[in-house]
Amino acid sequence: MGKIILLLFIAATNVLFAQPGTGSMRGRIVDLQTGTALREVQLLLPRIRQLFSTDSNGYFSISGLPQGACTVQVLTEGEVLDSFFVAIGQAPVDLGAILVHAPVLNPAYSTTADIPVLALERIYTEDDGIQSNAPSMLLNAAGTKDPFLNAATFSFGQYNFRPRGYDRQNQQVYLNGLLMNDPASGTVLWARWSGLNDVFKNQSITYGSGLHQQAYGGVNGTVYFDAGAFDQPVQNKVSYALSNRAYNNRLMLTHSTGERKSSWAHTVSLSRRWAEEGYVPGTFLDAWSGFASVGKVLNERNRLTVTLIAAHTVRGRSGAATEEVYQLTGNPYYNPNWGWQGNEKRNARVSRLLQPLVILQYEYKLAEHLVFSTSLGFQTGTGSVFSLDWYNAIDPRADYYRNLPGYYASNPSVAQQLQEKLSGNPEQLQLNWSRFYAVNAANRETLQGLNGGNDSISGRRSLYVIGADEEQARRISWGSQLQRKYSEQLTLSGGAQLSYQYTRYARRLTDLLGGDYFLNYNMFAIQQYPSQPDLHQHDLDHPDRAVKAGERYRYHYAAIAARALLWGQCEMEFRKITMFSSLRAGYSTYQRIGFYRNGLYPSSSAGASPLQSFATYAAKAGLTWKLNGRNYLILNAALSMDEPAFDHVFIAPRLRNQVIAQAQLQRTGHMETGYLLRAPRANFKAVLYATGITNTTIIKRFYNDEPQYQSFVNFVMDKINTQHTGIELALNYDVTRMISWNIAAALGQAFYTNRPSVRVYNDNDTATRPGTKEVFIKNYYLGTGRQSVYTTGITYNSKRFWYLRLNANYIDRNYVAVNPARRSVEAAEFIEQSDPAFLKIFGQEKLPAAFTLDLSGGKSFRLNKINKRIRHSTTLYLNFGLNNVWNKRQIKLIGYEQLRYDFTNNNPEKFPSKYIYAFGRTFFANLSVKF
């Protein structure tokens, strides 16, 4: 550990004190097809993190550049049109006319990035009760020239394709120099800035374990957003989109000045996405997003940017259901979360999020070759997920399994009658709001001795309420980076990130549904320990409390997570070979503070837990062999030791301070090798990868109504080993100047490689020490979405500024996530392995393959040329996208086995798998005006 820190220190020292000279370059960006000069095209120089633009005649001139190889990206609308290397020396470099293939006015390069964003939003929206593992990388892939990422974004993203089957915490996301991964969970909540597409286009992506010049990254790569006022193209833009997906309408307004003569720059962006009802019945969306950034160039070397981001999202969610319910309702988009209240659909599972973020970023050009930036961020706000709560009441869930025909399998005539009844009245399988109100209204009770004293209450005691699982987070983050071109061959960079997050978790009563009060009792403890009233209390210090709307109840605690990361890397460029090596060291701590003294765990629930600390480290290295100017071979390798997430260290954080025994670091070993072709008409990529992740700990929490539990349980599975191997292929080929053909495929295998141990902790059992049992999941596939995906498409780019793209996709090998408990000795006790019932228990379901077609297109109009009265350059863009053209409504997107299992009868059908179906035909139409 000490050696690593020393090495990083040496690297940072080298960066600080090296001083090479500067150079300049100039040139002109010209449309390859029309030969016309392109104005207002952006030139991004990632190494110095600066954005320039062409003048009205397409010319640019940039001085003060560090000598050595310099990457230049040509962008418009945030989309990369081309990129090239320039060797900057002492003499000015005149690049002459640079021909870019895509005309600036071609709408194919303007707003099509919106389409995968939409497709992805659905995944984030729909996964109730499932750990969201959406392929966040894909959200940002638009704009890259990586043909595989483009295919994954446009074609696979909508079908729950998770690149390489990794979890989300394996990717690092930076925003204006700050690491955005949550220090407690390691994941990134993209909803905090969703809807701000216009201002989040300036990004650099590393896929896999390759080098990113501004960050160490994760094994699944790095997404680095530069979203400050200086990073935005000069523009005024209004766009309106119409869709039938998660939202029906989207309006976005953006105004950005770029750097003005006054040396100030500012950007303001506002968007709203809304749907009274989304694609799935009962869902809705109302999402406002705002962005404001002000930057000031203090002098030649210093500039300062303040950025404020806020997104307020209210979403009515859908949920997964069993195949039985889908069959009964005849609707693959059945949503158990809504019901009629009067004449309106009301959704019980609503999420709200508002966690604004402010970032102060200071950039200091220490010398022409050396850039230092430091950022300070503060984030605060609340996220809530609302859901029904009930006490001593009939289970209100619309698809409660005991009410379905399948539960009456032993009595076929009853099952048949139920089947007929529900098939003819599918709305009976929705929430019955009027019943909830009626039950609460009729349940008048007078209770004495409340609130731990002589208080009494008389009135309507609610048996059904709406409560919200609420997290109030406050995070302060600091990050700094240094980049230094040390010599022609050597570049060193390094940085540090610190974050401290205090999150208060509680359940808050939000709607008494016509009642007057709700009692803060543990219903399950009452059943288990009826004669021990102390054990019934969620909060012993305020026993027998009557809860009113707006008050906290059930659980209340804080999670404190702090993380420090220090990294350094070295990049060496030679004529034929480019190499890099990177090191990262980190330290994380977790602590829980309980605010309720729970009756079941009076001595371990309130107060602060012992500090849990983890020292982490990682190293990676890579090599690119330039066979010639067009052919490259790459080889990257990485090793890391990472901390488990907060929720996988504390066994039941809502209840108590207990942690798992010897929480261990997760170990990751990764290697990838590939071939790249960068020819004028062809862009090809083939990559083989292999990743081994060991020592993972996962805790899943759910209600188990099996007789031996009848309680919430914590399912602790540790020492899990998984392997992710596969191949990725992609080709973009320009058949003619106007027709291009693309093909991409990913064939992966993500599976368990050992038999981990499992312990089940019953929240309401304070006495039993859970035993450890082995689960036989070796070689079972992970439920990571499609593991085989293929797409091919053709794009026609007209000289008259329109395009049309047709893609055919084939998706296969989507495995249902297994319930480990079902792969234990007890799950098939007394059943012979030759018995078909054994296979039924131990088999793994593969969801059917699917073939789909997508169509998209667009056209742009330069309005000031059409109408001379328009003085300013004004462009109108029209785009449309049609996904799943054949309207295939039987494509299962997600499948998972329930974690409950019928050990009494060894019957896997009692708690069958749940699924979510992919959308049928959806459309997206966008109109935007840029002026």
Next chain:
Amino acid sequence: MTASCRIFFLAILLLCNACVKESFTVPGGIQDTDPAIPEYSTIAALRADMGSSGGKISRDILISGVVIADDRQGNLYKQVIIDDGTAAMPVLLDAYNLYNDFPVGRRLSIRCKDLYTRFYYKLPQLGFAPDDKGNITPIPYHLWDQYLLKGSHGNEVPLTTVLPADIRKAVPELYNRLVHIRGVQFADTSLPRYAQPAELAGATSIWLMDCDSNAIQVRTSGYCSFQSFRPPAGSGTLTAVYTVFNNTPQLVLRDTADVHMRLPRCF
């Protein structure tokens, strides 16, 4: 105002005017009306139709009664008992916490056609299609609306006052009815609880007797909320549902609030 300002202004106007509704009309409160059905049969008539074994009800029979016992305390399992003044009948319903919808005092009307009756160890019951063992089953939740009509709340609960001597032998006319008994005490003063915990016994019987030693069993579920409560040692009154198991009469308590025994014991 420039054209660009106009565009922004219009867009902002559209932004603010778009509406996603999040508030809802709160439904009306408690139901105070009964279903308007012209003619009811009686539970006594239904009992008479059962003959000696019960079976499927093929006639259009409508009965209506007031819930006299529910499962609020868990001593009744998946059933509520209604009484129309002529007789009482348990209605088997497939859900827990039936008191939510059918609390004591609520009127409940039942379309009996296609339901089943039977004698459960001589105790009449009304339920749904028999299982493979021949036992009638509780009416599935999603079929309730086919058979059950919810009525008004707060109706008077029929209560029959009896003497222990009158009921210590099975009295079919009183089966399932709520009876009020005076001058009784639990036979054993050292009883620690009404019933053994469910892990040890599904239900437990304890003896109730009067001063003349006329005794009757009080049967209590191991799952009910007052299972662990200590029965009072004094004497007084008790209200319970009168049931039978084969020929043995049994009393089933709704709640310990129905037990008032603060007077001195008679022995």
